[in-house]
Amino acid sequence: MLKNKKLAVIGVGKLGEALISGLLKRNAVEASDVTGSVAHEPSISRVKERLNINVTLDNCEAIKGKDVILLAVKPQNMDRVLKEISSSVKPDQLVISVAASVTTSFVEERLPDGIPVVRAMPNTPSVINAGMAGLCAGANASEDHKSMAEAIFKCVGETVFVDESLMDGVTALSASGPAYLYVVIESLAEAGVKLGISRETSTLLAAQTMLGSAKMILDSKQHPAMLKDMVTTPAGCTIDGLMELEEGKLRVTLIKAVVKAAERARELVNTQTSKFSK
Secondary structure, rough: OOOOOOEEEOOHHHHHHHHHHHHHOOOOHHHHHHEOOOHHHHHOOOHHHOOOOOOOOEEEHHHOOOOOEEOOOHHHHHHHHHHHHHHOOOOEEEEOOOOOOOHHHHHHHHOOOOOEEEEEEEEHHHHHEEEEEEEOOOOOHHHHHHHHHHHHHHEEEEEEEOOHHHHHHHHHHHOOOOHHHHHHHHHHHHHHHHHHOOOOHHHHHHHHHHHHHHHHHHHHOOHHHHHHHHOOOOHHHHHHHHHHHHHHHHHHHHHHHHHHHHHHHHHHHHHHHHHOOO
């Protein structure tokens, strides 16, 4: 889908850099076909040195002749950037936004009629090519546009398409999720320290255990409860640990954390819409 396609990345920060790096490592695009834009002059040399792509301070110049325009700017800057490039965007260009809580309709309303838009919500493990991205298509995006967007994010992890009404949930679950899991890993490591294991070793034990457990779910495609039961032998030590987790309401606390984050994401959407409403 990406062969011979030209890409513009507006806002080559950590995420923009990770996406470009993933595409280049997979040979999905050529460096000569990628142009990035940055907000400050010192960032030009940084991006050129790390990625060996064309870099400019001019967003309109960056998108000229490109097949895909990836908007990797902060949500609060999206309105300004869209209005800046609006007159330069062409109907045959695909626009992909990775700004949290910015809807496809928000983007479409600020661009010429008929522009195809795809919204993406990747997470921070994308920087190590182990990301998860939720995607949804705008009103003008075709199946080919969806496939092109999917191909981009497949270069840095896994993807899933959902209805846009579910994107706040995706944000709360997979985009915010790493923070929750870091707390779990930190807590397990602290327990190891409490039991006399060094902090370095405890962290390794906890992190690798979580990595392996996640891989078991993905590879086996079994329900997590079934895999949990495989570990839990009758009258063993695991069941005692699980009873403590249930008593401490870990399960319901994690559910409530995701729901609360989704509610906050919806608040941000409403704030964004009212702030920049026409």
